[in-house]
Amino acid sequence: AQKVTQAQTEISVVEKEDVTLDCVYETRDTTYYLFWYKQPPSGELVFLIRRNSFDEQNEISGRYSWNFQKSTSSFNFTITASQVVDSAVYFCALSGGSQGNLIFGKGTKLSVKP
Amino acid sequence: DAGVIQSPRHEVTEMGQEVTLRCKPISGHDYLFWYRQTMMRGLELLIYFNNNVPIDDSGMPEDRFSAKMPNASFSTLKIQPSEPRDSAVYFCASSQTSGYNEQFFGPGTRLTVL
Numbered sequence: 659a660q661k662v663t664q665a666q667t668e669i670s671v672v673e674k675e676d677v678t679l680d681c682v683y684e685t686r687d688t689t690y691y692l693f694w695y696k697q698p699p700s701g702e703l704v705f706l707i708r709r710n711s712f713d714e715q716n717e718i719s720g721r722y723s724w725n726f727q728k729s730t731s732s733f734n735f736t737i738t739a740s741q742v743v744d745s746a747v748y749f750c751a752l753s754g755g756s757q758g759n760l761i762f763g764k765g766t767k768l769s770v771k772p
Numbered sequence: 773d774a775g776v777i778q779s780p781r782h783e784v785t786e787m788g789q790e791v792t793l794r795c796k797p798i799s800g801h802d803y804l805f806w807y808r809q810t811m812m813r814g815l816e817l818l819i820y821f822n823n824n825v826p827i828d829d830s831g832m833p834e835d836r837f838s839a840k841m842p843n844a845s846f847s848t849l850k851i852q853p854s855e856p857r858d859s860a861v862y863f864c865a866s867s868q869t870s871g872y873n874e875q876f877f878g879p880g881t882r883l884t885v886l
Contacts, residue, residue: 691872703863703877753872758803760875762815
């Protein structure tokens with residue numbers, strides 16, 4: 659069975675702090691994809707990144723970076739120098755096997771205070 | 773592109789009434805997904821279509837729920853009769869070519885059943 663665990667329910671930081679959101683996944687598939695989505699207070703789900711199981715290179719996009727480690731089945735997300743606009747719920751998701759649907763974690767609510 | 777379009781954005785109805793949610797996917801996307809988001813269960817897949825054909829409806833809660841995709845540009849999710857426990861945000865998403873591609877979500881429909 660596939661599963662995504664985001665152990666951190668809520669995180670609160672002060673602006674300019676760095677913050678890491680954890681994501682641990684379970685799958686028996688050899689080919690799979692991992693995703694991060696952002697859900698701001700307005701409610702829409704915004705795609706951030708997709709990673710396939712064969713690409714363990716870390717990725718950086720501006721203040722965002724992702725660390726994929728197959729050895730620990732983790733796909734963690736770091737925001738550097740956080741800003742108030744980063745306040746949102748962040749979801750990690752997994753897609754694999756014969757299906758294309760996403761299995762979502764429960765989400766981590768990030769609050770960035772000025 | 774206009775993105776995924778959902779209507780209505782908000783729906784308030786009384787228990788027992790029929791509810792129809794509508795979705796227009798992004799043009800050219802072959803996959804369409806319906807998700808439901810609640811505080812208790814998080815984001816869960818209800819059903820998804822590939823080329824207008826339902827592929828997996830195992831997430832549909834019960835017979836009161838039905839979904840159709842009569843053509844590539846339109847899908848409906850119907851609840852009949854509605855119950856208070858159906859209150860949730862319903863998201864439609866679409867993706868291109870393969871279900872492993874990133875899914876683009878609509879703004880969601882917030883359903884309240886009194």
